Amino acid sequence: MSTTKELHETLRKFVDNTDPLVALKHLDNIDNQLREQTKLTSYMRRHALLDAVYAEGNQAQVGRSIGLSRQRTHDMVERAQFERLHKVEPPLGEGAV
Numbered sequence: 001m002s003t004t005k006e007l008h009e010t011l012r013k014f015v016d017n018t019d020p021l022v023a024l025k026h027l028d029n030i031d032n033q034l035r036e037q038t039k040l041t042s043y044m045r046r047h048a049l050l051d052a053v054y055a056e057g058n059q060a061q062v063g064r065s066i067g068l069s070r071q072r073t074h075d076m077v078e079r080a081q082f083e084r085l086h087k088v089e090p091p092l093g094e095g096a097v
Helices: 003-016 020-056 059-065 070-085
Strands: none
Touching (some): 020 059, 020 070
């Protein structure tokens, strides 16, 4: 069974056995935490991609190694370069970009 199915079953049981407003607040909190974690992992992934491109020297090849198109690789590398140039900090906590 996939972890997504397991999560769905766990959340479904929780929602079915909890007051709707309480369940909503808990699910909203979980959703917000996941969004923050997604922003952070995306930031870290972009910078790891940039480091790999600098190490390997071939942007398209590095992107293909993780299943990215040349255009998507280029966009991610450009954004990571911009973030480094402007010293953009990793998105940590609420209000993170």
